[in-house]
Structures are given as structure tokens and as C-alpha cells.
Amino acid sequence: MNFGILQLARKGAVQLLASGMMGVLTLAQIAFLSRHFGYRDLGIVSTQLLVVSIFTTFCDFGWEGFIIQERGSRRRVALILGSALPRLIGFAVIVDLVMAFALRELGVVEAAWLTLLLVAPVLPFVILVGALQGFAVRALDIERLAMSEVFSKLLGVGVTIGTAWHFDSLNCVVLGFICTIAAKFIFMSSFQLDTLKVILLSVMRRARAKRLYYYMGTQLTGQLFNILGSKADELIVASMMSLEIFGIYASIKQLVIQGTSFAAPLIRRFTMPYFSRDRLSDGPRGDRTISIFVWSNAAYITFFLTLAIGAGLVTQFVLGPRFVNHADMLIRFAVLWSFQTFAGATMSAYLQSTGSPFKALAWMSIQVIVQLAVMWATISLGLENMLFWASVSYATMAFSYHLWFFREEAGLTVAQVFRRILSPVIFYYALAAAIIWGLRSLSLPSVFEIVGASIFVGAVVFFSLRERNSQVNIEHQASRGALRQR
Template identity: 25%
Template sequence: MTIKGRAVAAVRWTSFATAGRVLLQTLQIFVLARLLTQHDFGLMAMVLTVTAFVQLFADLGVSSVIIHSRTISDDALTTLYWLNVAIGAVLAGIVAAASPALASFLGDSRAALPLALSGLSFLFLALGQQIKVLAEKRLEFRTIAIVELCSAAISTLAAIILAWNGAGVYALVAAILLLSGCNSLFYWLFARSNDWNLRAYFHFADARPYLGSGMYLLGASLANTAAVQIDILIVGRLLGSTMLGIYSVPRELCLKVMMATNPIITRVGTPLLAEVQHDKGRIRNVYLTTLAMTSAINFPIYGFIAAFRQDVALIALGPRWGNAADLLGMFALWGMFRSLGNPVGSLLYGTGKSKVALIQSLTVAVTLAITAAIAAHWGAMGVAVGITIFYAVFAIALWAGVIRPITGAGFVEYNLQWLRPLLATAAAAGVGLFVALPITDHFIRIVAGGIAGGLIYLGSSWFLNRRWVLSMMALVGRRKAEA
């Protein structure tokens, strides 16, 4: 099968899994927002701030190196696996021992036990991480899709049952542990291949050549995680756990959209870029296609959330979250511009630019930290506005520092990939709001505005972004994929 055919098949299965996960995650947020307190969500946001950083050390950046490497020996893979498992176990122990001090630093001692328990996810993830990476390298996204969807279903169901029975924040902790544990178990059961057989073998020299590049990628991942979590840390420290709960839930809702939709393209884009990494023309085409696709998928979703923020907040989160509606709208704009940076990760990792990835990630993390710290003087909304403005500027500046040197893409060519869906989204949001204007029922407003806006978006895209429309038709089998 050609690269194009393999990519379309991979995207198809990734889309299936993503759609299922989005539905499950949305259901979980809808239900738990009514069963748990804002303080529970604030505590969990603090826990995730720590675990997001520590989790990266369980992999040492080796996953991207494995995908990038054309060949890697069985001995090296075995050594890397046992090394990752050992590190995962050590990290789980460190987090458990340090949880009281970490909770005190975060500003709420009640986060200690949830944090200690969540640390077990590092070990669970390490047990199956390499199996998943090798499956991704083979573009076996059908198996990956089934595994992830089944794990998400078990995790969501358990979280809802526990929250219903009064487990509080521990319902969220259980969801994390079950998701990581089930993923690893199912990867071992269904995603293993004969290209690598695990055995009792460990020789550090076999892994050393891959750890050098891995360290750069680990540094880049740490900086990326800092960029994602720094505003959570600042809001929690300066404004308290309850305000953090009000801030983090709409933020998480918008972040989940991006994290669910972008991998449809970027997870496939990374191994594809690795295959064409020595052909600058093909790198440019794959990257620009990835950017255009992610923009065309994310922008209308975020535009809808921003336009109907009051209705979405009340229906999705419940009456208690009405004070978070404007934050939800601002985070929708934040997510729109932030999503433009995700394809850059595929570009840098797929082409082996680990040093560039580290420099770019550190620059973003430091600048965001300064921005969030200053903006916190104007409260939670100030932080949301500040980081949104940052990412809007960053989306344009990214071209000069990273995109042009690697791909050779021109400024106009680069920006047109996201300006086209932005214009179509603006037209769709305007029409959707106009149609919903005389309607008072929140649910009917969303349905009527969504249908009207969706039709306008598709119609506008046919004239402004036809390549995306044709790609979607190929994805669902209504049109043959282009060569």
C-alpha cells in the first residue's frame, strides 16, 4: 500500500477512536461536573500538574527516537523496555514519598493522597508504552484505536460509578489509574508483533545511542508540559484551589477537544515525516497538509464553543458553572490558536530535530510563565486572555523560527493553511448566532445554531478550503484519495 493509502487508513481508524474517546470524555465531564465539587476538580488539577511533569521521565524521550530510527536492534528495544519499566516504578515511589511536600507546595495538603495514588500510573504506562510506539511505527492504528477506546470506556464507567457513590476526587484518580493500566494490558494482549520479543536481557550499552537524542526530546517534552501546566500552577498558587477548579474545568474541556482531534492527524504525520525526512519538498507537503487538516477540524469546534459559551456551559457543566461561561469562551479562542502549534511537534520529531524542539519548547514555556504571572494580577480571566494573546502571536512567529528553515514554506503559504478555516469559522459562527437569536431554550439554541453554522462552514470551505473538503470525502470513502 502507498504512503497515501496507509495514511488514509490510519487516519480513518484514529478518527474512529478519537470520536469514541471524545464522546466518553464529554460524558464524563457532563456527569462528574454535577456529582463533584469545584474544589474536587481544583485538587485534581493540582495533582495532574505534578504527574504531567513526572510522567515524561518514564519514557526518557525514547518513544520519538524509536519512531524516527529506521532500524533498531532487538537487544536495544529489550533494554529500553526494562529501563522504562524500572524508571516508572522508581518515579511512582518518589511521588508517593514526596506527595505531602508537593501538596504543601501546591497550597492544599488534601492533594497528598490523590497525588500518591496517581503516581502508580507511571508504572502502568511504562509497561505498555513501547508496545504502542512500535504499533504506531507500523501504522497499525486499527489495533491502537480499539485498545484506546476500550480502555477509555472502562475508565469513564468506573469514574461515574465511584463519583455517584460519593468517592469525590478519588473517582478522578481511579479514572487515571484504570486508563493507564487497561491501555498497557490491552496493548500487550492485542498489539504485540513478531518484530520484537521481550526477554530477560539488559545491557545499557545497547540503549546508550538512543538516549542521547532521547534526552533532547525529554527536555522538549518537559518544556511542552510546563507550557501546558504553568498557568494551572500559577492560578492554584495565587488564587486558591476553588478558583482553580472554576478555571481548570472549562480549560480542560477545551484542551480535550485539541488533544482528541489533533492526534487524528499528528500521530499519523510523525511516522510519515520520518519516512520522507530526507526529501524537503515532501516534508513541506506533509507538514502543510497536517496544519491545514488540524485547523479545519479544530477551528469550527472552538468557534462554536466560543459563540455559544453560555449555552454550552449550562448544558455541559450544569447551572453551578454559569460563572465559568466567559472563561470557556476565552479558552475556546486559546485552544484555536494553541492547536496550530501541535503539528510542529510532528515536524520536529519526525525529522529528528531534537535540539530545535528543545529550544522552541523552552522559549514557549518561559514566555508563557512570565505572561501568566503578570496576567494573574487581573484574576483568572486575565490569565486566560494573556495566554490566548500569546498563542495568537506565537502562531505567526513560529513560521520564521521553525517552519521556513525546515520546510521552505513561504509566509503567505503557511498562514493561508489556517486563515481559510478561520474565515469559514467566523462566517459559520455569525450565521449560527443569528439563527439562534430568537430561541430561548439552551439546547434548541445549540442544535439550531450548530446545524446552521455547520452548513455554512461546509459551504464556505468548499470555496475557501476545498482541499480539506475533498480529503474528508476520501476519509469517509466518498472519494478516492489523491496520490
């Protein structure tokens, strides 16, 4: 299947637009719920959001990756999936029910285990939607896939807001989720009906699905660490703090998560093609890869620290005036996630692009284990201290791993790693800290946060351009040296 450059550009633009619209819809839902419910009820709704998020992440069995890379016709791949479908659904249902009853016996808040029971009937549809989505990506049917995702999300958000507004239902999130899955299944089935028929008619057949089970196992392992990495703090806070505190905590964290879900895919899609082409050990081409590392780190860190600088405005605009007093928590969240992405995002993109997914998984598992240990040990000191020490642990891991990695992979000295990679990062954090301190100590109006954010972004762009110029000089020197040798 061949596509021209203009067609691929159009598909990329459609996907970008769809991601942006879904992010806006999610923020609109968060904004409404944070204004409509009191802190305690918001804690219950946030618990449902947490469970639904973990539920959908867990039900991703790696089908999309398997469908995209598996050779053979569309029908053959659908036969393999259909033969494995009953086992996967049975496995997911058993795990869901066991988790629900375990949470009930442990005395966890009722909203958690009740949500698992309420969403259990839609499990088969969640799994089938994942399969249909994989076939749509395989065929590069991005336009219809994007329309299905946007319209189903719009319906789900509408149901969530409508049931909360008219009925004050604390189960509004669950109802919205069920409607989203139902709508997505209907939309995707409408243009992939033949594929769906093959999957459903082959459930009683026996096909070789070893590769599918391999993908399922590796995907579940990765998803487990993803859940622990992104949701472990919420699980700890939900189990140790009151519903009121958890409602505030989870609502503010959603601002960072939604920003991440929009920014991270963009940065990865721009950097991974370069990483897959050039290796760090390739001499001058390795220098180009180092520059991509610097740019990627700058993009992640700038995004989150800009969010920290404008925490007051963002909190008031999205969550409402009553959350402004908790804007400092958004600053701590943004700083934590900046260190988290500095430690793992660019590094993971490079390792995955160069055929080292298990190294990426091992590094992610180390981060998750350390994060869990630090947060569990410091939650008794309060949320602020927990987030502070989690940031310190991530910063320590990030700087240590960068020093080791670039010495091993690129042959750089400690001084070279510090000068080219770490010193710009230190400057970004120092400048952001100075701007935030100035805004807070002088008690300036929130509008000055825009000025501070503009200064910060401008400084980062200046340093990034300087790195680009230094890379150009390195390439010129390398080319001159090659000409002299000739």
C-alpha cells in the first residue's frame, strides 16, 4: 500500500487535530466535574476515573502492535485474533472480578470495586475495539479512525456531563465510559464489518497464536509498569488520605496528564525517525543524535516547567477559582513530571528506535520501583513532601543514568556529557525556579505568569539554537577533515 507525501502529511494532520480535540474534550469534562461536585464527591468521581483508566490500560493486550507487524493477509490475522478471543476475554473478566472482590474484602472505598463490577459487561467490546483499531492503523485508515475516536469521545463526555448535571450521579464517569466504548465499537464496525465477521466467526477455530500470546505477555508486562509509573501515586494517596484530599490531588494531576498525552506523542514522532537512522557511536552522525537528545529533553522540560510557571492561570481557568489555593500542588506535579520525562522519555524513544526495547523496559522498571519506594516511604510526611522527594529521586536517577549512558554508548567523557547535555538542563531548572520565586515573592498578578512563561520559552529557544549552531560547526569540521584525508 503506497501513499504519497501529501497523503501522509494529511493523515498526520488529521491525527494531530483529533488528538487535540480529544484533549480539549477531556479538559472540558475535568473543568465541569471540578466545578460541579464538592471535594468529597469529587474524590469518589476521581476514584472512578482512576479505576476506568487502569481498566482500559490493562485491557490493551498488544493487539495493535501485533496486527501492524504481522505478515499475511488481513483475513489471516483476523483468524488468529478470533481463535484467541475467548481466552483473552475470559482472562480479562476473571482478573476484573478477582480485583473487585479483593478490593471489597480489603475495605477499599466502595467506588473502586463497584466501578470494576459495573464495567465488566463491556470487557468484550473493549477488547474488540482494540483489534479494530489495530486493523485501521494497519490500513492507514487514519481519517475514519480519528472520526470514530473524536465522536465517541464527544458522546462519552456529553453523557458524563449530562448525568452529573441533571441527576447529580456519582456514576457519571462509568456511564460516560460505557457510552464511549459502545459508540467507538459501532463506528469502527461500520467500516470494518468484514473484518469483525471474520474475527467473530473464527472464535471456535484453532490457529497458531504463539506470536500473539508473546505480544500479549510483553505488552501486559509493559502496561503493568506503565500503570505503576503513572497511577501508583494516586493509588497510594487514595488508600492513605481522605476522599476530599484525593479529589483535589487527582483533579490537579489531570492537568499534567492531559498535557503529557498531547505533547509526548508529538515529540516522540519527531525524534524517533532520527534515532532509528543515526546511532550514538557513528562519529559525526552520533553528534547529530546527541543534538536530537538535547532538543527532545528541552521540549519535554520546557513544556512542564512552562506549566509550572503558569500554574495559577491554568488552575483557575480549568478547575475554577476554588482550586487557585492549590496551585502550588500543580507546580510540584509539573516539576515531578519534568524530571520523570527527562529520566525516561527521550531515553526510551532512543532505545526503542534502535532495537533495544528490553533495555527501555528495564530502565522504566527501575524508575517505577524507586518511585514506588520513595512515595510509599514519604506519604506519611504529607503530599508536598512526597512529591518533593519523588522529584529528588527522579532527578538523581536522570542525571546518573545520562552520565553512564553517554559514556558507554557515545564514548563521551564526564565533562563532555555535562557540557553538552546536562548543563542546559540545569540552566532550564534554575531559570524556571528564579521566575517562579519572583512571581510568588512579589505577589504579582496572574497575568505576569504569561510574561514569565514567555521569558522562559525564549531563553530555551536561544540555548537550543546555540546547540544547533555548535552541531553545524562540528559537521563542517568533520567534513573538512575527511576532505583533507582524501
